[in-house]
Amino acid sequence: MAGKTLFDKIWDMHEVKTIEDGPSVLYIDRHLVHEVTSPQAFAGLKARGIKVFRPQNTFATPDHNIPTINQHLPIADEVSRFQVDTLTKNCEDNNVTLFGLGHPKNGVVHVVGPENGITQPGMTIVCGDSHTSTHGAFGSIAFGIGTSEVEMVLSTQCIMQPRPKTMKINIDGKLEEGVSAKDLVLYVISKLTTGGGTGYFVEFSGSAIRNLSMEGRMTVCNMSIEMGARGGLIAPDEKTIEYVKGREYAPKGADWDAAVEKWKALVTDADAEFDKVYNFDAADIEPMITYGTNPGMGVGITQSIPTLDTVEEASQKTYLKSLDYMGYAPGEKMLGKPVDWIFVGSCTNGRIEDLRVFANAVKGKKKAEGVTAWIVPGSHQVEDQAIAEGLKDILEEAGFELRQPGCSACLAMNDDKVPAGKYSVATSNRNFEGRQGPGSRTLLAGPLTAAACAVTGVITDPRTL
Template sequence: MGKTLFDKVWDAHVVKSLVGDIDVLYIDRHLIHEVTSPQAFSELEKRGLSLFRKEKMVATPDHNIPTKDQHLPIKEALSRHQVDTLLANCEKHNVELYGLGHPFQGIVHVIGPELGITLPGRTMVCGDSHTSTHGAFGAVAFGIGTSQVAQVMASQCLLQSRPKTMRVTVDGELNKGVLAKDIILYIIAQLTAAGGTGYFIEYAGSTIERLSMEARMTICNMSIEMGARGGMIAPDQTTFDYIQGREFAPKGEAFESAVEYWKTLHTDADAVFDKEYHFDATDIEPMITYGTNPGMGIKITKAVPSHLGEGSVESYNKSLDYMGFKPGESLLGKPINHVFIGSCTNSRIEDLRIVADYVKGKKKAENVSAMIVPGSKQVEKQAIAEGLDQVLLEAGFELREPGCSACLGMNEDKVPTGEYCVSTSNRNFEGRQGPGARTLLASPLVAAVTAIEGRIVDITKHLN
């Protein structure tokens, strides 16, 4: 029997198999940031352990940092302490750090791919759930807890139970105005926020194959939002072209040799998955969420359903009460106060180009505060070089400095209590963007149109 893409990468990294389907898994790259690393460093020092392979680690601050005046000392005490602690730990243990002001600084899941640290066939971990992003390159990438961060620091290995495998195939041509974010929101709405629990998902099909690497990263990024351990897409020529020439990617003959190996990283024709789903791309329309988990998504032209299909009625009604919506209500025409374009899901140069292309020559609605936060210093630099910053500024958008920003409200960028934000981030939990904030997840294009119109609209009627 053949192997799946996941099996090939996982099996190549098993150091030892233990009883109970537990494997000792070797980790190729370990990414860290300021929130989940301090406790791990402390644990190592308490045990008298050193970093086993520090050259396999890369650090950057992203979660807590401000997105304005990053050249100044951080005002918020806890954020300043966490960033200073990361700096001190990296300096003490000689770990590569891209701190504030460094040309490589940015959201950890944005800088990994753009620097060529993320490569096909690698195992990658980070103390952050959206590590699944890197699976877009055919890597086995997943988030880990703080104790596991310490485990990798000390041994470059992890004790892991082998996940089950799932394949989600999407075939066909996408409709007008449909982006990768719509694809993944549609899939999660179909499978529910728990539909992938216990699985590593491979995304396949003609629709997926036609996507750019930025779009593939968006899809793999949100695998965790349906409970999956991670998501993967088989590497192909699109992948190789994206990687070639990146800062830390293989060069010359080493690159050509790597490509020959990467070409073997695909699911064999006779491989068997534990579960499979198939979707038709023509069924997907621009999406938006209406509730408090990413599975509560609808086509933007449809009404809020009377029930979710799974889970308690009480929980469903509580979610709608929080959002201020009613079953059967259409979201079209709903006024929006805030638009946030950013996060590790949608803060790459392709996302900024999509927004700038739509808003060029237009002005945002007066009732909307529109904030765009690039995912890295490199994205910011490229946006400025292409003149996107001026297009956005003239349209009334505020281009901030790189960071996680309003995705999670751990920093100064928060949505006020009770107000609505159309966000390109990945989670719409209660209070995710600030206490009492109401988040509606959507694509960068839906967010851009919403900012201009000041309300939720059928975006297909506003596209040329």
């Protein structure tokens, strides 16, 4: 019998039962909850007259719909305030741990889980948010779910899921200086397209992945949904174990030793077979930037926007619609194009390492005239660390302001909206039409590229800074 993939091992351990020609009943170890996709699910529980089945496995934090300034004041927008208050009430009624607005552990849900040790190898983790795939960086099966599924997990700690196919994306070699985890994953998505991973769960492997920090691995797994994949994971190693060790919700004492023993077995067997395999060479990757309205529309920063003859005929209409929205034309160079806005943050690149990269790159320089920049930490812990490390001072000296944590301009649910027609270089995950505000134009990039663009005011290769 052929060996098993890491994905299959974890899935099999969590299968309560399978239904013939139907989904599996999958047991969920950690359920992360935020204010936007949960109220209707809690209302469903109430209508059935039941409470949260396993509140000790459920953790909540508001992040999507909160302001990133003046968080000590009541939320000004009444509808948003009601949504956040509804989360508080639902958590109180159901004994669910809540890191509410202003709580020292509050932040973007996918930053909060790992930094508190809630996220651990070998677990199944879900949240009503597609970027739940972030937690796969720890060697867990983590994926985003809809509100009906949130209700399933709240009421039974289980979810009905058809078993996805498996894909391996192997990246060997060394990333060039100035090329980050974000560039790596944008490169992969540009090769696979936004639908290339649909129906699959991805395992990332290879020396280029091993060499990434945990923060970098989270960035890669975070973006696996942007190729359509159900999720992405990376087998745990010493770096993973070192990261989890000592965090508040991580196992302690003898439990820790037993957990580490189990985590070390979380690898894909040498003779396991994947349904699909891709191989890439890290040396082929340069800093990436997107030019269109989905994350698969990315190029190396020194490259041009693909010409129309490289696009399949049936897709040309959609392609031109996308470029028209961006105000670009096929064949144009990306370098030197104007930039109005910079957004550093989100569950993709809002961790301490990202702020360090950005701050170090702008140190001693000045924000370009006419550029508006929002630097938004992923959590209060990240914010506190940025202050303690002196990053806030560096940023302020260069003309940048560190805001308070939240999802912010990644999806622009709050007031952090990029105006119509403006070009925003963003370290977040989606460049869809209107994603950062109606009419806004988003160019996805890593934090180093964002820094280069922030100080020049145009699309700039960070290797030339």
